[in-house]
Amino acid sequence: MRAEALGSHRYSCVSSELSNALIPLVVSERSCLAFYRALCTRFSVEAAGGPDDYGPIELWMPTGRLRWDRALSAIDYADMRLVIHENPGFLATFASSSTRDMDDDLLRAEYESFDAYPEPTKGGRARLQLPAQLIQPRSFRTVWTLTSPMAHGADEKSGNVNLFRRHRVVDALTGSHAYVPFMAGNAVRGMMRDMVMGRWLGLLGLKASDIPPARAHALLAGGNVEQGVDTGNVRVDVRKRARALCPPWDLLGGCTDQQIMAGRARIHDAVLVCRENAWQVHQALGVETKDLDEWAETLPEAAELTQLRLGTRHAHRELEDSGGSQMIFNVELLLSGAQMVHSFQVFSLDGVDQVTASCLADLLEDFGAHGVVGAQNARGMGLIAFNPYEPGPGTPELPDPTIYLEYVDAHRDEMIEWAMMRGEPDAPARASGKGGRGGKKGPPPPRATAEEQAADRETF
Amino acid sequence: MGYSPPWSAEAQRWACVSPEPLTLRAWLAAPLQWDAYNGVPCEGALQYAVVQLASGVSPEEAFAGAPRDELVPIPIPIADQEMGGFTVALASWAQPAPSAIESTRIRRKRARAESYGLAKVNVAMAEFKSEQVPVPTLVSAFVEFHVVGDRALLNELLPHATHLGRGRSSGHGQVLGWEVCDDPERRSILDRGRLMRTVPVSAGVNARPGTFSVRHATTRAPYWHRASLTDCMVPIVRVL
Numbered sequence: 001m002r003a004e005a006l007g008s009h010r011y012s013c014v015s016s017e018l019s020n021a022l023i024p025l026v027v028s029e030r031s032c033l034a035f036y037r038a039l040c041t042r043f044s045v046e047a048a049g050g051p052d053d054y055g056p057i058e059l060w061m062p063t064g065r066l067r068w069d070r071a072l073s074a075i076d077y078a079d080m081r082l083v084i085h086e087n088p089g090f091l092a093t094f095a096s097s098s099t100r101d102m103d104d105d106l107l108r109a110e111y112e113s114f115d116a117y118p119e120p121t122k123g124g125r126a127r128l129q130l131p132a133q134l135i136q137p138r139s140f141r142t143v144w145t146l147t148s149p150m151a152h153g154a155d156e157k158s159g160n161v162n163l164f165r166r167h168r169v170v171d172a173l174t175g176s177h178a179y180v181p182f183m184a185g186n187a188v189r190g191m192m193r194d195m196v197m198g199r200w201l202g203l204l205g206l207k208a209s210d211i212p213p214a215r216a217h218a219l220l221a222g223g224n225v226e227q228g229v230d231t232g233n234v235r236v237d238v239r240k241r242a243r244a245l246c247p248p249w250d251l252l253g254g255c256t257d258q259q260i261m262a263g264r265a266r267i268h269d270a271v272l273v274c275r276e277n278a279w280q281v282h283q284a285l286g287v288e289t290k291d292l293d294e295w296a297e298t299l300p301e302a303a304e305l306t307q308l309r310l311g312t313r314h315a316h317r318e319l320e321d322s323g324g325s326q327m328i329f330n331v332e333l334l335l336s337g338a339q340m341v342h343s344f345q346v347f348s349l350d351g352v353d354q355v356t357a358s359c360l361a362d363l364l365e366d367f368g369a370h371g372v373v374g375a376q377n378a379r380g381m382g383l384i385a386f387n388p389y390e391p392g393p394g395t396p397e398l399p400d401p402t403i404y405l406e407y408v409d410a411h412r413d414e415m416i417e418w419a420m421m422r423g424e425p426d427a428p429a430r431a432s433g434k435g436g437r438g439g440k441k442g443p444p445p446p447r448a449t450a451e452e453q454a455a456d457r458e459t460f
Numbered sequence: 461m462g463y464s465p466p467w468s469a470e471a472q473r474w475a476c477v478s479p480e481p482l483t484l485r486a487w488l489a490a491p492l493q494w495d496a497y498n499g500v501p502c503e504g505a506l507q508y509a510v511v512q513l514a515s516g517v518s519p520e521e522a523f524a525g526a527p528r529d530e531l532v533p534i535p536i537p538i539a540d541q542e543m544g545g546f547t548v549a550l551a552s553w554a555q556p557a558p559s560a561i562e563s564t565r566i567r568r569k570r571a572r573a574e575s576y577g578l579a580k581v582n583v584a585m586a587e588f589k590s591e592q593v594p595v596p597t598l599v600s601a602f603v604e605f606h607v608v609g610d611r612a613l614l615n616e617l618l619p620h621a622t623h624l625g626r627g628r629s630s631g632h633g634q635v636l637g638w639e640v641c642d643d644p645e646r647r648s649i650l651d652r653g654r655l656m657r658t659v660p661v662s663a664g665v666n667a668r669p670g671t672f673s674v675r676h677a678t679t680r681a682p683y684w685h686r687a688s689l690t691d692c693m694v695p696i697v698r699v700l
Contacts, residue, residue: 126558128601134637137622155566168563172601175559185631208575217588220572224587234524262518268631269490280489345622351516394619
């Protein structure tokens with residue numbers, strides 16, 4: 001790299017720019033050659049040499065020199081991706097060490113220092129023996145098909161590139177590792193929480209901004225534990241009241257009125273249908289284990305399923321007093337047409353109240369009607385199509401959503417009172433006793449007796 | 461006579477009746493929360509399932525009113541053994557698959573500030589603070605537990621053991637499915653001299669030096685409860 005080509009400011013910050021650029025480049029390109037071309041272009045380097053550059057770029061090693069194209073031919077791009085994802089700064093450190101000012105002895109000493117490193121080893125890549133049949137936990141699942149590209153922000157920033165979220169996975173068919181795009185269960189859970197709480201408040205004729213901020217924070221973001229609160233002090237009356245009066249709360253839980261409460265639902269990561277995940281998703285797509293290898297070969301690798309999209313924001317300087325700033329940015333998107341398997345569990349469905357299970361059914365209907373996941377929905381990202389969630393082996397069907405809707409209608413006043421309450425009183429709370437819109441009287445019932453629960457087990 | 465929750469008779473049906481050495485292999489669909497200091501046992505997940513099935517509510521509510529200093533036994537289909545004056549379950553910690561590797565997952569929590577009806581919401585601190593917390597995880601196709609347990613009851617209970625470790629609500633440690641296999645080598649406590657679970661020092665287990673450390677730890681589930689706190693031999697977990 002030359003300071004004249006980059007400019008003095010960029011040249012002085014070249015290591016951080018390189019570090020930020022490596023991951024976006026490695027996910028946007030599909031081969032070592034393409035990656036190298038993109039890298040050279042970014043830093044105005046002529047790989048083949050030019051009038052102002054040294055000759056073709058060469059790799060200098062203690063044993064001699066090797067031209068760049070030959071060096072690249074020995075690199076497995078999957079390995080390169082893995083190393084860059086692990087630590088782009090590692091490579092940037094080497095690349096930005098200048099050797100121009102070193103004399104030959106110093107340079108030789110630096111090369112010889114590599115001898116102190118142990119020989120690189122590759123972890124075992126043993127294929128795992130997959131079982132023909134598993135004892136499967138009860139769950140509901142479906143397959144999302146993306147009808148528009150999807151965005152889901154990565155854990156770390158890479159300059160002006162907003163990458164898709166990835167995690168490391170083991171491919172049981174090959175024993176190798178890869179960084180694969182996924183959508184976090186926590187993100188899906190948050191989206192479902194917004195949806196189900198918003199719908200519940202809407203049924204009550206409320207907006208989130210109408211209720212006390214602490215309650216709104218609990219409903220929409222899970223709440224928080226106040227400083228100094230004894231979280232070991234379980235108040236069953238407070239919990240029962242919350243679960244009875246807010247079925248979505250029973251479903252998703254959180255912390256309210258100094259009570260940390262577990263929800264019934266466990267929302268899983270959305271797993272990308274790709275070669276690396278084939279062993280995990282084949283059953284959801286109706287592929288038998290004996291056909292798995294052949295089917296996996298037909299799937300694209302995860303790295304083939306994303307692309308960078310360039311976005312711009314204009315300053316509109318033609319407008320008087322325009323204070324905006326011009327910027328470009330890249331967003332990595334999962335391609336339209338990609339599929340993801342999504343599942344969740346309700347634990348334990350046998351012990352879950354009918355109203356809560358019905359609330360879940362209502363949420364899933366609402367989710368299906370919206371059909372949007374991930375970020376940047378306002379730009380049209382994240383549209384999905386999917387069949388209704390199917391119960392897996394041994395999983396009972398969910399009840400009809402009308403049970404939930406009728407329950408909300410019948411206990412509307414008590415629910416509004418709970419939603420508007422600023423903290424539970426010390427004494428066990430009493431229901432208002434006023435009838436709801438449906439005219440039913442009485443306090444919120446304990447949801448179901450043991451006998452009723454037993455009956456529920458047979459019905460859903 | 462100790463505390464007995466109202467659902468204890470219902471839970472009793474899950475007590476181990478016909479013990480035999482088994483390996484429970486949990487194929488994982490999501491990374492497992494893993495701190496490399498304390499291992500991941502299977503008894504907690506099984507107890508969680510038993511309590512929910514027996515009581516119909518989550519464990520923190522099922523144990524409301526229980527004396528805090530008393531450890532209430534929760535029967536599971538894993539055999540127990542008295543070791544050095546403490547009851548120890550014959551179940552190893554989770555043993556990762558050979559290709560396993562440690563990783564990190566960021567957990568995020570975002571305040572919905574616009575919905576709180578306040579003129580100003582500080583999402584950087586205090587009660588509405590948004591969070592981005594890195595969580596250490598284990599990426600592994602499966603983990604194995606070597607146990608002495610009741611095969612028939614385990615086959616019945618395992619479909620309810622949906623997750624292992626922490627972060628269950630957001631899918632961490634999600635179990636894709638379970639396998640129950642024979643374990644002729646009986647590896648619940650020792651595997652070729654390597655310590656496989658926490659045992660009291662007073663039990664005098666003949667484990668190979670270097671496979672364990674000695675520190676204060678608890679010997680039985682629930683492991684957060686201090687009733688079984690004592691000097692223990694604790695396995696050293698290394699993922700290569």
